[in-house]
Amino acid sequence: MSIVRPYGDTTGDGMVQLSFTLPIPHDKRAEGAAIQLANKMGMDPALLVHAKPMGDGFTFFVVYGKVSHLVDTEKVQIVERDFPLLSAKEVNAVIKRKLRRRLNVVGACIGTDAHTVGIDAILNLKGIAGEKGLEYYAELSVTNMGAQVSVPELVETAREQKADAVLVSQVVTQRDAHLHNTRAMSAAFREALPAGKRPLLIVGGPRFDELMTADLGVDRIFTRGTTPREVASYLVHALIGSKA
Amino acid sequence: MAGKLDLDPRIVARARALAVRAGQPVVDIARSHTTVSVERAVLRLAGVHGADSDGIPWVNRLVDAVRADVGLGHGVAVPVFHAAAATGVDDLTVLAQKAAAGAVRFDVPEKKAEVTAARRRAKKSAADGLKIVDRRRAERDRLIKRYGDPQQRPWIYLIVATGDIYEDIPQAQAAARAGADVIAVIRSTGQSLLDYVPEGATREGFAGTYATQENFRLMRAALDVTSKELGRYIRLTNYASGLCMPEMAALAGMERLDMMLNDSMYGILFRDINPIRTFVDQRFSRQVHARAGIIINTGEDNYLTTADAVDAAHTVTVSQLLNEFFAHEAGLADWQLGLGHAFEINPDLPESFRMELAHALLAREIFPDAPLKWMPPTKHMTGDVFRGNLLDGFFNLVGALTGQGILLVGMMTEAVVTPWISDRDIALQNVRYVLNGAGNLHEDFVPAPGGFIRNRANQVLGEAIELLERIVDDTLMEAIADGTFGLMKRPATRGKGLDGVAKQDADYYNPVTEALEA
Numbered sequence: 001m002s003i004v005r006p007y008g009d010t011t012g013d014g015m016v017q018l019s020f021t022l023p024i025p026h027d028k029r030a031e032g033a034a035i036q037l038a039n040k041m042g043m044d045p046a047l048l049v050h051a052k053p054m055g056d057g058f059t060f061f062v063v064y065g066k067v068s069h070l071v072d073t074e075k076v077q078i079v080e081r082d083f084p085l086l087s088a089k090e091v092n093a094v095i096k097r098k099l100r101r102r103l104n105v106v107g108a109c110i111g112t113d114a115h116t117v118g119i120d121a122i123l124n125l126k127g128i129a130g131e132k133g134l135e136y137y138a139e140l141s142v143t144n145m146g147a148q149v150s151v152p153e154l155v156e157t158a159r160e161q162k163a164d165a166v167l168v169s170q171v172v173t174q175r176d177a178h179l180h181n182t183r184a185m186s187a188a189f190r191e192a193l194p195a196g197k198r199p200l201l202i203v204g205g206p207r208f209d210e211l212m213t214a215d216l217g218v219d220r221i222f223t224r225g226t227t228p229r230e231v232a233s234y235l236v237h238a239l240i241g242s243k244a
Numbered sequence: 245m246a247g248k249l250d251l252d253p254r255i256v257a258r259a260r261a262l263a264v265r266a267g268q269p270v271v272d273i274a275r276s277h278t279t280v281s282v283e284r285a286v287l288r289l290a291g292v293h294g295a296d297s298d299g300i301p302w303v304n305r306l307v308d309a310v311r312a313d314v315g316l317g318h319g320v321a322v323p324v325f326h327a328a329a330a331t332g333v334d335d336l337t338v339l340a341q342k343a344a345a346g347a348v349r350f351d352v353p354e355k356k357a358e359v360t361a362a363r364r365r366a367k368k369s370a371a372d373g374l375k376i377v378d379r380r381r382a383e384r385d386r387l388i389k390r391y392g393d394p395q396q397r398p399w400i401y402l403i404v405a406t407g408d409i410y411e412d413i414p415q416a417q418a419a420a421r422a423g424a425d426v427i428a429v430i431r432s433t434g435q436s437l438l439d440y441v442p443e444g445a446t447r448e449g450f451a452g453t454y455a456t457q458e459n460f461r462l463m464r465a466a467l468d469v470t471s472k473e474l475g476r477y478i479r480l481t482n483y484a485s486g487l488c489m490p491e492m493a494a495l496a497g498m499e500r501l502d503m504m505l506n507d508s509m510y511g512i513l514f515r516d517i518n519p520i521r522t523f524v525d526q527r528f529s530r531q532v533h534a535r536a537g538i539i540i541n542t543g544e545d546n547y548l549t550t551a552d553a554v555d556a557a558h559t560v561t562v563s564q565l566l567n568e569f570f571a572h573e574a575g576l577a578d579w580q581l582g583l584g585h586a587f588e589i590n591p592d593l594p595e596s597f598r599m600e601l602a603h604a605l606l607a608r609e610i611f612p613d614a615p616l617k618w619m620p621p622t623k624h625m626t627g628d629v630f631r632g633n634l635l636d637g638f639f640n641l642v643g644a645l646t647g648q649g650i651l652l653v654g655m656m657t658e659a660v661v662t663p664w665i666s667d668r669d670i671a672l673q674n675v676r677y678v679l680n681g682a683g684n685l686h687e688d689f690v691p692a693p694g695g696f697i698r699n700r701a702n703q704v705l706g707e708a709i710e711l712l713e714r715i716v717d718d719t720l721m722e723a724i725a726d727g728t729f730g731l732m733k734r735p736a737t738r739g740k741g742l743d744g745v746a747k748q749d750a751d752y753y754n755p756v757t758e759a760l761e762a
Binding site for chain 2: 020021052054055056058060115116120121124125126128132135144146
């Protein structure tokens with residue numbers, strides 16, 4: 001069956017629930033406004049089941065109602081990540097089984113950029129948005145060099161640590177500093193190490209374009225909203241090949 | 245409510261004695277070292293304020309200049325006050341500006357009389373700074389007397405975090421009107437690793453608002469207005485953690501913050517800050533908090549987000565005992581110890597709620613006079629907001645049944661979004677219902693002798709003692725290096741901020757420590 005509607009308690013009833021807040025005090029007009037919003041969202045009839053004033057001039061609403069929209073599951077388009085998202089446990093297991101040693105990661109903010117927010121969110125145990133950083137992964141050995149690291153220092157540390165992957169974070173974009181720094185970094189690695197010995201080069205930052213990998217000479221670009229788990233999953237995918 | 249678990253007082257006393265033995269060597273290290281941030285805190289109390297055009301505070305510039313000339317081992321007080329007298333510049337902020345321009349050289353005077361004179365002037369300046377802290381404390385006492393404390397325990401603790409102090413203020417005031425007793429302003433991500441305190445009112449942060457002296461002042465003033473309006477003193481919380489822990493404590497004391505997050509090991513384990521740096525900064529900051537009448541909140545809840553909340557329950561007890569020892573050693577009284585713990589057991593486990601009750605009651609009975617800080621579920625909040633709201637209700641019930649002091653309000657949208665206005669409202673409704681509905685149920689709640697809760701509590705205490713024995717044998721520094729806590733390995737020779745640590749020379753002088761230990 002490719003055509004479906006929401007299900008409340010009877011096939012085809014199209015019932016949904018919705019809650020939201022409007023920035024107006026609670027009165028009859030506010031309730032009418034809530035129903036109007038629900039109608040515009042396609043709920044008809046819309047049944048206002050709960051309205052409660054909150055703080056100064058806000059009202060919270062819960063609305064139940066019927067939507068007439070049909071959903072065609074055949075026409076759903078999915079943007080596939082080109083690597084599977086693994087749990088920390090799975091990441092550790094794959095490394096243990098297939099690499100048979102810890103996977104070495106070196107991270108840094110390069111150039112004059114002192115914003116370690118990004119690299120710390122990905123690497124520090126603390127992590128971000130409730131997800132632990134890469135330090136939490138028992139099978140990853142993480143070296144976080146912190147801020148304002150020079151490219152030669154980074155290359156040297158990557159060599160010392162036998163890095164499998166190098167993570168570079170760039171937040172500052174003044175005069176395209178993030179692009180210049182990244183190109184300088186990838187060039188230095190190309191110069192210092194032969195192709196087979198070069199670590200996987202990954203950059204991250206809120207203002208990168210994910211499609212610029214070839215231009216910047218890196219293997220992968222991560223942008224806004226990336227979580228440690230995605231990075232760990234990518235590392236496993238790119239360096240070891242996924243699961244199985 | 246002592247005695248519900250039938251804990252053997254000799255075993256509890258043994259656990260405390262072990263914590264003292266484990267902690268004492270660390271205190272010895274803290275007493276024999278100083279850090280750039282301790283010295284900067286001394287200068288802040290001595291009146292140095294403001295920042296250069298790049299936003300680097302003058303205290304940083306001055307400490308760096310002294311350090312370049314004579315090192316940190318003597319303390320900055322004598323070289324700074326000697327230079328002030330020698331150059332005739334009385335205002336230390338002006339001295340810092342001259343020093344930054346290379347116009348002042350620092351040295352430790354050779355003549356004994358000059359050292360004595362410099363110490364005397366340093367002592368006076370430090371005393372002036374501490375007088376501000378004392379006045380703020382007296383002011384708090386007066387306001388609490390005038391407006392009153394919350395009527396119920398636990399106090400209701402709510403977080404705001406917009407990144408913009410001018411957006412935080414109305415949110416904090418609205419939260420207080422909706423029932424919050426304590427407002428915490430979350431710091432911007434990454435501030436803990438800055439080796440300076442930003443200046444001024446700030447309007448952009450990452451997932452939080454920068455902690456600055458001006459932001460402290462603005463928020464405290466706004467909450468004073470709200471306290472008056474509500475007839476209830478609203479407490480303000482921030483963070484004395486990270487690389488600037490001592491300075492944060494000093495600024496909090498001078499701006500009348502009421503609580504500070506101030507864990508003894510959090511920065512080491514979760515921020516990879518050097519252990520010695522942390523313990524030195526920790527001791528100084530706690531001495532300041534003791535003087536300022538600030539309640540500290542410790543961070544044991546964090547262990548349970550990385551390790552399993554059942555297997556690692558005893559690490560919470562061990563850390564609470566260590567935090568208590570370090571706090572007492574620094575002069576904090578029991579009423580100032582908001583020792584942390586959390587509701588983080590996997591709700592799918594059988595008897596999970598019973599174990600939560602056992603763990604919470606254990607903390608309550610080991611630390612009968614501390615206002616324990618009870619932290620809501622985060623790890624098992626999945627995005628199913630309906631289930632999350634139920635879990636938060638059970639969390640609130642444990643808080644009511646076990647006499648917790650401070651209850652951080654759990655959000656059903658944890659791990660989904662930063663709380664919406666409606667999330668906060670629903671969460672507070674949940675807290676009010678449970679506290680009101682349960683009322684004094686704790687009076688009737690006495691776990692059965694020989695029953696599950698008593699056994700579990702005694703088991704956790706036993707495991708805590710075993711771990712403490714291992715730590716005493718190993719030394720705490722080694723235990724931290726080995727990954728005993730929160731699974732992280734942190735050797736004393738590594739970590740951020742190590743280059744800001746110095747051993748005290750024989751002539752080390754710190755007028756603030758001297759006054760605080762007097």
